[in-house]
Structures are given as structure tokens and as C-alpha cells.
Amino acid sequence: MTAGTLTGGPFLPAIPEIWLAGSACVILLCDVYFGAGRRGVTATLTMVALTVGVALTSQYGLSMQRVLLFHDLYVNDPLAGFLKMASFVAMATAVFYSQDYLEQRGMQGGEYYVLCLTALLGIFVLISANSLLTIYLGIELLSLSLYALVAFDRDSGIAAEAAVKYFVLGAIASGVLLYGMSMLYGLTGTLDLDQLSSTVRRGPDAALIIGVAFVVAAIAFKFGAVPFHMWVPDVYQGAPTSVTLYIATVSNLGSFALILRLLTHGLGGTPAIWTQMLMAVAVLSLLLGNLGAIAQTNLKRMLAYSAIANAGFVLLGFATGNSAGYQAALNFTVAYVITTLASFGMILILSRSGFEHDEIADFKGLATRDPLLAAMMLALMFSTAGVPPFIGFWAKLWIIQALLGGSHVWLATFAVLASVVGAFYYLRVVWYMYFEAAGDRPVPEARPRMRFILLLNTGAVAIMGLLPNALLSICERVIP
Amino acid sequence: MQQFGLLSVVIWLPIAGGLVTLAFGEQRARPARWVALLSSLLTLAACARLYAGFANGTANFQFTERASWIPALNSQYSLGVDGISLPLILLTAFMTVPVIIAGWSVVEKRSAQYYAAFLIMEGLMIGVFAALDSLLFYFFWEAMLIPMFVIIGVWGGPRRVYATLKFFLYTFLGSVLMLVALIYLYLKAGDYSIAAMQQLPLTLAEQRWIFIAFLLAFAVKVPMWPVHTWLPDAHVEAPTGGSVILAAIMLKMGGYGLLRFSLPMTPDASRELDWLIIALSLIAIVYIAFVAMVQQDMKKLVAYSSIAHMGFVTLGAFLVFYIMAATGSTQGAVNGLDGAVVQMISHGLISGALFLCIGVMYDRLHTRDISAYGGVVNVMPKFSALMVLFALANSGLPGTSGFIGEFLVILASFKASFWFALLAASILVVGAAYNLWLVKRVIFGPVANEQVAKMKDLNARETLVLGSLALAVLLLGVWPAPLLNMMEASVQHLLQQILTSKIPGGI
Numbered sequence: 001m002t003a004g005t006l007t008g009g010p011f012l013p014a015i016p017e018i019w020l021a022g023s024a025c026v027i028l029l030c031d032v033y034f035g036a037g038r039r040g041v042t043a044t045l046t047m048v049a050l051t052v053g054v055a056l057t058s059q060y061g062l063s064m065q066r067v068l069l070f071h072d073l074y075v076n077d078p079l080a081g082f083l084k085m086a087s088f089v090a091m092a093t094a095v096f097y098s099q100d101y102l103e104q105r106g107m108q109g110g111e112y113y114v115l116c117l118t119a120l121l122g123i124f125v126l127i128s129a130n131s132l133l134t135i136y137l138g139i140e141l142l143s144l145s146l147y148a149l150v151a152f153d154r155d156s157g158i159a160a161e162a163a164v165k166y167f168v169l170g171a172i173a174s175g176v177l178l179y180g181m182s183m184l185y186g187l188t189g190t191l192d193l194d195q196l197s198s199t200v201r202r203g204p205d206a207a208l209i210i211g212v213a214f215v216v217a218a219i220a221f222k223f224g225a226v227p228f229h230m231w232v233p234d235v236y237q238g239a240p241t242s243v244t245l246y247i248a249t250v251s252n253l254g255s256f257a258l259i260l261r262l263l264t265h266g267l268g269g270t271p272a273i274w275t276q277m278l279m280a281v282a283v284l285s286l287l288l289g290n291l292g293a294i295a296q297t298n299l300k301r302m303l304a305y306s307a308i309a310n311a312g313f314v315l316l317g318f319a320t321g322n323s324a325g326y327q328a329a330l331n332f333t334v335a336y337v338i339t340t341l342a343s344f345g346m347i348l349i350l351s352r353s354g355f356e357h358d359e360i361a362d363f364k365g366l367a368t369r370d371p372l373l374a375a376m377m378l379a380l381m382f383s384t385a386g387v388p389p390f391i392g393f394w395a396k397l398w399i400i401q402a403l404l405g406g407s408h409v410w411l412a413t414f415a416v417l418a419s420v421v422g423a424f425y426y427l428r429v430v431w432y433m434y435f436e437a438a439g440d441r442p443v444p445e446a447r448p449r450m451r452f453i454l455l456l457n458t459g460a461v462a463i464m465g466l467l468p469n470a471l472l473s474i475c476e477r478v479i480p
Numbered sequence: 481m482q483q484f485g486l487l488s489v490v491i492w493l494p495i496a497g498g499l500v501t502l503a504f505g506e507q508r509a510r511p512a513r514w515v516a517l518l519s520s521l522l523t524l525a526a527c528a529r530l531y532a533g534f535a536n537g538t539a540n541f542q543f544t545e546r547a548s549w550i551p552a553l554n555s556q557y558s559l560g561v562d563g564i565s566l567p568l569i570l571l572t573a574f575m576t577v578p579v580i581i582a583g584w585s586v587v588e589k590r591s592a593q594y595y596a597a598f599l600i601m602e603g604l605m606i607g608v609f610a611a612l613d614s615l616l617f618y619f620f621w622e623a624m625l626i627p628m629f630v631i632i633g634v635w636g637g638p639r640r641v642y643a644t645l646k647f648f649l650y651t652f653l654g655s656v657l658m659l660v661a662l663i664y665l666y667l668k669a670g671d672y673s674i675a676a677m678q679q680l681p682l683t684l685a686e687q688r689w690i691f692i693a694f695l696l697a698f699a700v701k702v703p704m705w706p707v708h709t710w711l712p713d714a715h716v717e718a719p720t721g722g723s724v725i726l727a728a729i730m731l732k733m734g735g736y737g738l739l740r741f742s743l744p745m746t747p748d749a750s751r752e753l754d755w756l757i758i759a760l761s762l763i764a765i766v767y768i769a770f771v772a773m774v775q776q777d778m779k780k781l782v783a784y785s786s787i788a789h790m791g792f793v794t795l796g797a798f799l800v801f802y803i804m805a806a807t808g809s810t811q812g813a814v815n816g817l818d819g820a821v822v823q824m825i826s827h828g829l830i831s832g833a834l835f836l837c838i839g840v841m842y843d844r845l846h847t848r849d850i851s852a853y854g855g856v857v858n859v860m861p862k863f864s865a866l867m868v869l870f871a872l873a874n875s876g877l878p879g880t881s882g883f884i885g886e887f888l889v890i891l892a893s894f895k896a897s898f899w900f901a902l903l904a905a906s907i908l909v910v911g912a913a914y915n916l917w918l919v920k921r922v923i924f925g926p927v928a929n930e931q932v933a934k935m936k937d938l939n940a941r942e943t944l945v946l947g948s949l950a951l952a953v954l955l956l957g958v959w960p961a962p963l964l965n966m967m968e969a970s971v972q973h974l975l976q977q978i979l980t981s982k983i984p985g986g987i
Contacts, residue, residue, distance in 0.1 A: 367590075404667055417653075417656070430633075467549075473551070
């Protein structure tokens with residue numbers, strides 16, 4: 001309340017959301033009036049909106065203490081500020097990577113960017129949620145935008161199939177979440193997360209366990225964790241690559257916010273119930289994700305299974321039930337988002353009109369056709385596999401350290417062994433790029449601007465791998 | 481306590497040189513080659529300064545550097561050398577130069593990437609030996625897999641993909657368990673520094689688990705029987721330079737790890753499980769030497785002989801407890817540890833030289849089959865002289881460096897048990913057999929076929945490379961004192977650490 005009463009009314013900390021909602025509407029209108037003639041205008045406006053959004057967030061959205069707004073429905077704290085900034089940057093990078101791809105496929109309609117912005121708004125609502133209602137609002141806003149985005153390529157049968165699967169399963173998951181929330185409400189009589197966390201401190205009873213189980217199931221769905229992972233491979237492969245990029249990165253930050261607000265804060269009083277559920281889900285995800293990825297020939301599908309395995313790692317961080325684990329999970333999520341942005345950016349820069357470049361075999365001989373791109377992809381694959389000197393190593397290291405700190409020696413051992421299995425399929429991409437002949441595969445297009453951003457992105461993967469302290473200490477600071 | 485000292489230079493200079501080489505690209509391979517040679521020579525020069533400035537007679541770490549690296553994990557950029565790590569660093573810098581020169585006009589495919597990979601490897605390997613912080617150690621240790629994976633996979637033989645994947649996954653599997661052990665130690669010690677971990681008291685049960693985790697990582701690297709199967713595959717498929725670096729330096733990391741981590745951090749578990757290591761070492765020495773004898777492929781033969789010789793390293797290191805129990809004096813134990821370190825250096829020189837010799841022959845005939853050769857001495861007298869020297873050194877001929885290490889270890893094993901000594905000494909017979917038989921079939925006799933008759937003798941570049949290695953092998957063989965003096969204080973210190981129980985309350 002304090003910051004709000006100083007100047008400009010009580011809404012100031014919520015400026016990022018207000019700006020996003022407003023600019024989404026304005027961009028939609030602009031697209032209707034000017035968009036048809038000049039194709040790039042909507043994309044440019046979106047980038048402007050994101051840039052201004054970053055400025056506004058850094059001015060009003062970053063807060064050193066907890067600020068509650070709108071009758072405690074909305075919270076702003078250091079974590080929210082950090083996640084929002086990260087989401088802005090991730091989305092801007094994603095939009096940047098996607099432009100050429102969308103243009104070549106005639107998908108540059110303004111609705112695409114507007115849907116991306118509303119999805120981002122949904123993520124922001126999740127990030128700042130302090131009530132079960134707000135959480136549900138955020139999830140629905142995010143999910144509905146994503147369903148539409150997956151189906152955005154109207155002529156693609158596989159995209160339509162993916163969208164329907166995503167929609168049906170997502171709707172069931174929302175129902176499950178609502179049902180779990182209703183049980184929690186029935187037990188405690190409150191929707192407010194602060195009150196919830198202080199009320200459910202009493203010992204576990206059957207109704208509480210069932211309610212929490214429903215909530216955890218919905219969260220696992222959002223993360224794509226086993227056994228609620230069925231949508232992930234199909235959606236990753238079927239959706240246009242730019243949308244897959246969005247789901248794999250920006251949307252992941254939303255999932256992180258969801259679990260953090262709902263489980264560790266709202267149900268923080270009874271961690272014993274959900275940590276064991278998370279452990280089971282995480283172990284299964286690591287197992288199935290890593291084994292499933294080995295068999296894939298399509299890179300997007302392989303990255304989908306890799307996403308399942310990585311979700312397992314994040315959930316292991318939460319399964320420790322202490323803040324060291326949450327910090328490790330945050331660090332892992334951010335590292336994963338940075339690396340995955342570049343991995344999908346790589347598919348996008350290599351694709352041409354009429355050619356998706358998403359089969360692993362399409363990478364054969366890339367090292368001779370384009371040494372720079374191949375070297376970057378090598379760094380990204382080794383980073384995801386968790387090999388130093390890249391950022392992915394520290395992400396895994398911290399999770400393992402948190403597990404050992406919580407005396408889960410066997411879980412830690414299982415996690416590292418799973419990542420050895422995982423290393424195999426990342427290595428296969430490197431193998432195709434470096435050890436196989438190019439054949440008659442063409443030299444990739446130059447695209448200097450995109451190449452530059454991709455280089456910066458991969459540079460971040462390497463630099464933050466050499467000097468990991470900055471990200472680690474931010475994570476330590478925002479999750480006390 | 482300098483901010484940025486000589487050790488940082490020898491780590492980052494080759495890496496920077498490698499990146500510059502990479503930037504030159506394949507279109508400008510000639511300047512790239514010169515940059516590569518220059519950076520490896522500069523690194524060697526910097527190492528010479530390390531050698532000159534190193535003070536014998538103290539077990540303290542020298543040339544130490546310390547800078548804040550990851551305060552969030554209590555890990556520091558902390559470097560230093562003692563009498564055990566410095567010889568290995570010198571070996572690394574010394575062996576990289578011949579590798580660069582040996583590839584000079586031979587490697588045509590993506591040569592800039594080839595040199596860059598070896599230079600980056602060099603920096604990372606020196607980093608492994610110089611790191612005083614276990615997280616930094618692990619950082620270099622794992623990062624090293626990336627260039628080696630590429631080296632075997634790109635420039636290797638027909639089954640290179642299989643070999644490099646096997647190499648990577650084997651070593652990765654061993655390493656990740658070591659990481660779990662290191663993090664466990666960190667959580668107990670509150671610090672990632674190796675010194676703190678060495679002083680940390682641990683119960684016997686804890687030590688046992690940590691010892692096993694370490695052993696998996698180091699045994700794969702050494703490699704010890706029965707986790708050695710990746711090595712012959714990797715060696716056969718790797719390009720000449722890759723084989724040299726693998727045999728000369730990467731294998732030493734396993735031995736170094738045992739001396740720096742396993743023995744001092746888990747001395748009581750080492751005492752309890754030393755029979756295991758000794759048994760595995762003796763199996764490697766005896767059994768693998770016989771396996772070496774029946775190989776048809778020259779590289780495979782040297783690869784198996786490497787496993788047998790590395791058995792001496794692990795044997796020498798773990799004889800300590802038996803010797804102390806049998807004699808009660810530390811002199812025999814010191815011999816064993818000395819022998820282990822000398823054997824590492826000597827084997828680095830000799831096996832590297834042998835792989836270079838095989839490379840010389842392979843460049844001419846494009847086969848490594850022993851049966852394809854015969855009577856090479858008639859057409860390549862200079863080469864044959866050197867090759868015979870290295871083969872004899874490999875079988876432990878007095879006057880070569882191969883003798884010193886093996887002799888010290890056999891001497892130590894006599895003090896432990898007659899039977900250990902008998903088995904270990906069998907290598908003198910079997911080793912001589914496979915080395916001499918190799919020489920007989922390849923070098924001596926009448927010229928076997930027309931291809932051999934057309935082989936040209938060494939050119940100036942090859943003579944320089946093999947000649948300098950021969951010099952080093954002989955020098956170390958007749959005058960090992962500088963090396964032994966350098967090691968002495970550190971080995972004594974290590975022995976004290978090994979013999980001090982870490983179980984809380986003591987025995």
C-alpha cells in the first residue's frame with residue numbers, strides 16, 4: 001500500500017499490466033487501419049510497446065518490498081519485478097526471431113502480435129497474483145491466447161490437430177484446477193493466498209490432500225510434466241515454430257510464477273503434502289523425457305521431450321520445499337529460457353519459405369556450410385546438456401546442490417544420471433552438424449540482423465556460464 | 481597473492497589463441513596455423529618461467545592466484561601449483577607443440593578448427609591441474625570433453641562417431657557422480673576449496689561413498705580395468721594429435737585426481753578399499769599387457785600398453801597402506817608415490833612419441849595394420865632408430881624415462897608384498913615381448929612390399945618433433961633428479977595427509 005499512496009493513485013505498481021492491456025488494444029486497432037498496407041508496422045509497434053513496457057516496469061514495477069493492490073488481489077514484490085522484466089526481454093527476443101518466419105508464411109496478421117501480447121498479459125497477471133481468482137484469470141488469459149496462436153497457421157492440418165489437443169486437454173486441466181481451488185476454498189473459506197497460507201497450517205486431512213492433488217495436477221499440466229505431458233510433443237511439433245518458441249520460453253516463466261504463488265506461497269504451510277507429489281512427478285518426467293527424446297528425428301519434438309525432462313529438474317527444485325530449492329528452480333528456469341530462445345531462434349534463422357528446417361537431419365554438415373551458426377548451436381546443445389562452460393551447467397549444479405542440501409542424495413544421483421542419458425540426444429545434433437557431410441544441403445541465408453541477435457543470445461549463454469554469479473545472486477535476492 | 485598471474489596466462493593464452501585461430505577460418509588456414517604454433521610456443525615459454533620460478537623444498541602451493549568468482553556458491557577463481565601438478569602442466573605445454581607441428585601439412589580438412597580445438601584443450605587441461613577450487617577443477621574437467629568430442633568425431637577414422645560418443649558418455653557418466661560428491665563435500669565444508677575439503681573430517685561411511693564416486697570418475701579417465709573399453713576405440717579412431725593428447729595428458733587426469741582428491745580427501749576409505757585398487761591395477765598390468773600382445777593394429781597395441789602402464793600409476797599410489805603395515809617406514813611409500821608421478825610424466829612422453837611415430841607411418845601408407853609393414857628400417861633409417869628407442873623406452877629400458885617410474889613402483893611393491901612385486905614385474909617380460917615383437921614385425925626384416933619400399937624417411941619437421949621427444953625421454957631417464965627434487969616436498973606432504981585419519985575422533 002505504501003508506494004501507491006505516494007503519487008498518482010494506487011495503481012502505479014500495476015502500470016506494466018495496464019500498459020500491456022492498453023497497447024494490445026491500440027495495436028489491434030492500428031493493425032485494422034494501417035496494417036494491411038504496410039506489413040511490418042504491427043511488429044514494429046509491438047517492439048515499441050515492449051520497449052516502453054520495460055522502461056515503465058523499471059520505473060514503477062520494481063519494488064523492494066511487498067506491495068498489495070486491488071483489495072489484496074494483486075501483489076508486487078522483487079520477484080514479480082524480475083520475472084516481468086525477464087518476460088519482456090524474452091518476448092522481445094521471440095518477436096525478433098519470428099518476424100522473417102511469419103512474413104515468409106503470410107502469417108504476419110496483426111492478430112498474431114496482439115495474441116502474443118495478451119498471452120504476456122496473462123503471464124503478468126499470474127506473476128502478480130495473490131488470490132486464487134487472480135491466478136485463474138491469468139491462466140485462462142494465457143491459455144486461450146496460446147490455443148489461438150497454435151492454430152494460427154490456418155492451412156496446416158498438423159497445427160489444427162495440435163491446437164485441438166492442446167485446447168481439450170488444457171480445458172480439462174483448467175477444470176481440475178478450479179475443482180482443486182474450490183476444495184481449498186471449502187476448507188479455508190478464503191481465496192486470498194496470504195490467508196490461505198496461514199489457515200492451512202493445520203495437519204493434513206483427506207480433503208486437503210485431494211484438493212492439493214488436483215492443484216498439483218493442473219500445475220504439472222502447465223509445465224508439461226509426466227503424467228500430464230501428452231500435449232507437449234504434439235503441440236511443440238505441430239505449432240508454427242515461432243509459436244513453439246513462445247510456448248517453450250515466455251510461457252515457461254508464467255508456469256514458474258504459477259507454482260511459486262500457488263504452492264510455495266499459498267500452500268506453503270503444508271509443504272509435506274505437495275513436495276512428495278512433486279518428487280514423483282519430477283522423477284517420472286526426467287525418466288520419460290530423456291528416454292523419449294532419444295527416439296526423435298524431429299528437432300522440435302526432441303526439444304519437447306527435453307522440455308519435459310527440464311520441467312522435471314525445475315520441479316525437483318520445488319520438491320525440496322525450501323527457498324534454496326526455489327532459488328535454484330528460478331535460476332534453472334531463466335537459464336533454460338535463455339538457451340531455448342536461441343535454440344528455436346536457430347531453427348527459425350535456418351528455415352526458408354516452404355522449408356521448416358526442423359528435422360535433426362537438416363542440420364547435417366552445418367559446420368562446413370556455416371561454421372558460426374554451427375558453433376553457436378554446439379554451445380546451445382552442450383549448455384542444455386549441462387556441460388560447462390555454459391549456463392546450463394550452473395542451472396543443474398544448483399538444483400543438485402539444493403537436493404543434497406535437503407538430504408535427497410538419491411534424487412540428486414538420479415537427476416545427474418538422467419542428464420547423462422539426456423546428453424546423448426543433444427550430442428546427436430552436434431554429431432550431425434560436425435561429423436556428417438553436408439550433401440546438397442544449401443548454405444543458410446545471411447540474415448545479418450537476426451544473426452547478430454542470435455550471437456548476442458548465445459554469447460549470453462557462454463558469458464553467464466563463465467561468470468554465473470550475477471544471475472545466481474539475483475535469484476538469491478528475489479526469493480528470500 | 482597476485483590478481484592475474486603466470487598460471488592464468490598459461491590457461492587463457494592458448495584458449496585465446498585457439499579462438500583467434502578459429503576466427504581466421506578455413507580460407508586463411510596458413511596464418512591460422514602460424515597463430516596456433518605461436519600461441520603454443522608462447523605458452524611453453526610461460527611454462528618455462530613457471531619452472532624457473534618454482535621453489536623446490538616446500539609443499540606449499542606456488543604462483544597462487546585468487547579472485548572472487550562465484551560468491552553465491554562460495555567458490556573462488558583460485559589457482560596454484562605444487563610439485564605434483566607442475567610437472568603435469570609442463571608436460572601438457574610440452575606435448576601440445578609437437579601435436580601442432582605434427583598436423584602441419586597433414587591435416588587438410590578444416591585445419592583451423594583442428595588447431596583451435598587442440599589449443600583450447602591445452603588451456604582447459606592446464607586449468608584442471610592448476611585449479612585449487614574443486615568447482616573450478618570440475619569446470620575445466622568437464623569443459624575439456626567438448627573439444628575432444630569434436631576432435632575424435634571430425635578428424636577420426638571410419639568408426640569415429642561411435643568412438644567419440646562412447647568416449648563422451650563414459651567420461652560424462654563418471655564425472656557427474658564426482659560432482660555429486662563434490663557438492664556433498666561443499667555442503668559440509670562450506671567452501672569449494674580443495675584444501676578445505678582435504679581437511680574436512682568425515683565418517684568412514686561418508687568416505688566410502690565419496691571414494692566410490694571419485695573412483696568412478698577417475699577410474700574411467702585413467703582408465704582402469706574394467707572401465708577401460710572406451711580407450712582403444714577412442715585411440716584407434718582419433719587422429720594422431722588426438723591420440724597423443726589422450727594418451728599423454730588426458731589419462732593423467734585420472735591419476736592426478738586420485739592423488740589430489742581420493743587419497744587426501746578420503747584417506748580412511750582408501751585404506752579400507754586399497755585392495756580393490758591394487759587388484760584392479762595388477763589385472764591391468766598383467767592381463768592388459770597380454771591383450772596388447774595380440775593386437776593387429778599398432779594404435780590399439782599402444783592403447784592397451786597405455787592401460788597397462790597406467791596400472792603402475794594406480795598401483796604406486798595405493799601401495800602406501802600395505803607398505804606402512806609391512807615396514808612401518810615411509811621410505812617405501814614415498815617410492816611408490818614418486819613412481820606413480822614419474823610414470824605419469826614418462827608415459828606421457830613415450831606414448832605420445834609412439835603415437836606420433838604411428839602417425840608418421842600412417843601418413844605414408846594410410847594403414848595402421850602391423851601386417852602391412854615390414855622392413856621399414858631399410859627405407860627409413862632415421863625414423864626406425866627413433867621408433868626403436870621409443871619402443872624400448874616403453875618396455876622400461878634402463879637409461880630411458882620408462883625405467884625410472886616402473887622401477888620405483890616395483891621397488892615399492894617389494895616392500896608391500898613379494899607377490900605384488902612378482903606380478904608387477906611381469907610387465908618387464910611381457911612389455912618387452914610386445915614392444916620388441918612390434919618392432920620386429922614393423923621395422924626389421926626385408927622390405928615387405930612395394931608400398932613400404934616407396935616410404936620416404938623423416939622430413940625436417942618430423943625429425944624435430946620426434947627428436948625433441950627422444951631427447952626428453954633420455955634426459956629424464958639418465959637424470960631424473962630435477963623432477964624428483966621438484967616433487968619431493970609435495971609427495972611427503974601428500975603422504976602425511978594420506979596417513980592422517982579423518983574420522984572424527986580418530987582411530
